Amino acid sequence: MATKKGNRTEHENPTFRLDISILDAIRRDSADEGLSANNLANRQLERYTEWDRLESKFGFMTLRDRMFRDMLARVSPDDLAALGREQGPIEATEYMLLRWKAISLPNFVRFVKNYAKFATQFELQHHVGEEHELVLVHSLGENWSVYLEAFMLAALERVFGIEAGSERTDESVVLTFPDVGVPASQGAE
Numbered sequence: 001m002a003t004k005k006g007n008r009t010e011h012e013n014p015t016f017r018l019d020i021s022i023l024d025a026i027r028r029d030s031a032d033e034g035l036s037a038n039n040l041a042n043r044q045l046e047r048y049t050e051w052d053r054l055e056s057k058f059g060f061m062t063l064r065d066r067m068f069r070d071m072l073a074r075v076s077p078d079d080l081a082a083l084g085r086e087q088g089p090i091e092a093t094e095y096m097l098l099r100w101k102a103i104s105l106p107n108f109v110r111f112v113k114n115y116a117k118f119a120t121q122f123e124l125q126h127h128v129g130e131e132h133e134l135v136l137v138h139s140l141g142e143n144w145s146v147y148l149e150a151f152m153l154a155a156l157e158r159v160f161g162i163e164a165g166s167e168r169t170d171e172s173v174v175l176t177f178p179d180v181g182v183p184a185s186q187g188a189e
Helices: 020-033 039-058 065-073 077-100 106-118 142-160
Strands: 003-007 009-011 124-129 130-137 165-169 172-178
Touching: 020 039, 039 077, 039 106, 065 142, 077 142, 106 124, 106 130, 106 142, 130 142, 130 165, 142 165, 142 172
Parallel strands: none
Antiparallel strands: 003 009, 124 130, 130 172, 165 172
């Protein structure tokens, strides 16, 4: 468990028994990526903590990008927007409650960041100035942008009462909303 002491984080050094095949894979992959085995293990444990352990509770499933793009192409933009408006508030609320046991705007931003990082449905840049700007970039086409925009706008409006601004292209969605206590990390993410 990490604890804060001043400006540094304390860490524990747990001991794990691992099958040799797992340890060999960790060593090989960490060397291939230019990371220490510890960094690779921490990344995977973070993924477990933030995403994988919630997978069965949400019913997540993995699809190849090609299959997902084909499915999106077969659904009308109006139907995808309706689905996004329906699912956004539900999914955001459920994730925040399961992961952090609290619904808050900072947790919503963390939810979006986790989706970007672990579900890999889009890449995220989070900027803060006079207001927050979330830039969601993807390669799944216009219909995915339609869905994402509706999903995020509905979540912000129905969960927090925030009417966010948005811009959409076939490969991105930009959301802007007032800074109402949502911390942004340093620089873009």
